[in-house]
Amino acid sequence: MAGACAAAVTAGAVVAGTIGAAAQTPAERGAYLVNTVMTCHNCHTPIGPNGPDMARALTGGTPVFDTPAFKVRGSNITPDRQNGIGAWSDADIEKALRHGVRPNGVPLAPPMPTGFYGVLTPADSAAIAAYLRTVRSSPNKVEMPVYKAAIEREAFPGAETPADPATFSDNVKLGEYLVTIAHCMECHTPREKGRLDFSAIGAGRQEFKGPWGVSVSRNISSHPTKGLASWTDAEIKRAITEGVSRDGGKLKPPMGYGFYARMTPADLDAIVAYLRTVPPRE
Ligand code: HEC
Ligand code: HEC
Structure with a gap:
């Protein structure tokens, strides 16, 4: 009995310590x-x-x-x-x-x-x-x-109605959902007269002023030179979770790097998979 109990406790600790979305x-x-x-x-x-x-x-x-x-x-x-x-x-x-x-x-x-x-x-x-x-x-x-x-x-675009969770077994679909609820493209899409320019989703170019001075959102489309196409998965994840660009430069707010750092590895993988499908923008 005592042995079985200890085993159950250990198994429970493992589940709690890892993931277990179902639980x-x-x-x-x-x-x-x-x-x-x-x-x-x-x-x-x-x-x-x-x-x-x-x-x-x-x-x-x-x-x-x-x-x-x-x-x-x-x-x-x-x-x-x-x-x-x-x-x-x-x-x-x-x-x-x-x-x-x-x-x-x-x-x-x-x-x-x-x-x-x-x-x-x-x-x-x-x-x-x-x-x-x-x-x-x-x-x-x-x-x-x-x-x-x-x-x-x-x-x-694409956020008008609730997503169907049955599609989330596809990593790109899950990533699209996460990128949408993270409102990444609200900052990473240029504005024309205050409105997001939906023909340039992911191109960046928005200015943010704050206690940090000024930051300008960057191109996170799959453009081969201006976007992320040539970045490795690890480089993209480091930028999102640590606020470090490909060249090692420190990225400024208002992007919430510290919050994204606490996402599950599986969710981060899905985000990267989706970003690779964002059409290239100049
Ligand atoms: C980019 C900034 C931003 C983010 C991110 C954001 N909010 Fe808000 N939220 C606001 C602002 C600003 C208002 C007030 C708008 C107004 O007064 O018209 C607001 C209002 C609200 C309200 C209405 C409250 C009231 O008393 O009227 C709720 C509820 C709310 N937010 C929940 C959330 C939740 C939950 C999240 C995360 C899932 C979230 N918000 C993320 C900026 C944000
Ligand atoms: C509140 C605005 C905002 C949100 C939301 C946001 N970002 Fe950013 N992001 C920025 C800004 C501004 C920069 C550039 C900061 C700088 O240059 O110092 C940036 C930089 C980046 C970089 C680095 C690119 C490079 O060339 O160095 C990546 C990758 C990135 N963001 C991806 C994302 C993803 C993915 C999301 C959603 C999970 C996201 N961002 C959400 C504003 C935002």
């Missing part, structure tokens, strides 16, 4: 999505001297997105009923994610990448809602958003 609860799956590939903290957790201040995780207030059309801040998405989203139903949270509309009907400004989140599978959007209920509640009151023009929501 994940919805809240665990939601934690994985929120804290790694979907980088929610990049916009919903205040930045401290050493990056996102996880003691104030998801309490909002910064960053501030100030444009001619709106001035908004990352919201408090902890379960506080007054100042967070504790009073929202699961359906309310999923509607905000996938359709960009609050329970009171007011649309969310586009820094919240709902145009990409339309692709979320029903299981994954439910998982995110389940996880958000478990995070530490904070009464932090975020300044009200100001809208100076009508909010236009733009669905990213």
